[in-house]
Amino acid sequence: MTVYRQILELDGTAGTDIHEVTSQVAAVAADSGLSRGSVLVFTPGSTAAVTTIEYEPGALSDLRRLLEDLAPTDGEYAHNLRWGDGNGYSHLRSALLGPSLTVPLEAGRLMLGAWQQIVVLDFDNRPRRRKVVVTVQGG
């Protein structure tokens, strides 16, 4: 059993970014040389999240609307009143979706569905370089 790790870097905008990282995560899994185990995708930071979705413009548009309904960009937030940075909505979206996802690995490949992609969501209201920690554990 071994642990293998790489860190991806993603450049975001001031809006909500939905980064599709499936092929990058799959490349890390292949680089690991491990056959069977799991792949942890984690985003350090309290204004981002990781999940899966069918990465096509319709579903992404629907997801943006749902997130806007749940935690509107221009809503009133106690966080904003205290800190004045205007990203209260980002913190809520991040806490709700969560920063970690684990995908099983078989024969060195991710066991995802055919239309299931891994996405890192960057909710912050300023452009950021975002790290994504990919950890492969297995044998």
Add this chain to the structure above:
Amino acid sequence: MTVYRQILELDGTAGTDIHEVTSQVAAVAADSGLSRGSVLVFTPGSTAAVTTIEYEPGALSDLRRLLEDLAPTDGEYAHNLRWGDGNGYSHLRSALLGPSLTVPLEAGRLMLGAWQQIVVLDFDNRPRRRKVVVTVQGG
């Protein structure tokens, strides 16, 4: 340290299915022969999810209503306009709840609460045979 895996198969309906899989996951854990570690429950596919809940009709009914409030079956979705398959709500529910759950293993048993069951939710609007990948890692 070893990795042990089995794949469960679940038959769903055209509606939102809530499959209770605790005993099946516990059986995989027992079959693994491993004592201490973790059990990853993952559903490949962009219209399903995994979480835990007290599996009793009241809580399940409440969960169905919450999901219907968040992403109504008959809502308007850009995904549906593009693809015409009518399962835009399924994609949103899946992205929100997430496809992975990890449960600790001790003495070969799942460390769940007394009233906490593992459920696989199949949101798709057509009957599907759904795979659930159960991966046990530990020593």
Add this chain to the structure above:
Amino acid sequence: MTVYRQILELDGTAGTDIHEVTSQVAAVAADSGLSRGSVLVFTPGSTAAVTTIEYEPGALSDLRRLLEDLAPTDGEYAHNLRWGDGNGYSHLRSALLGPSLTVPLEAGRLMLGAWQQIVVLDFDNRPRRRKVVVTVQGG
């Protein structure tokens, strides 16, 4: 590769508790003696959840309001009608946020963002002693 485990205990109130456990989880990781791998934080029970957030009063207040919007404490729940224990909202919040979080470990330290804290949410409507299972896996 080794598996190391400790169980934390948290005392809650009848309201929604947001327990910040980052330093306790980091101490378990340090105690493990492991360098690289992952740390699973899991709460057994169907009325609690684990996620990350910036632990400052504004963001916590915003999170409480969002949860109250999604699953109001005084809403009508089929669970309550069946069982009379009044914690239907707790079950929904728990199922939505989920009971597990996995954080990568590097050089014996949690790879969290600077403003990202690990929180255990106890939604139950009676004071409970809550267990949190911390499992470190790696080499």
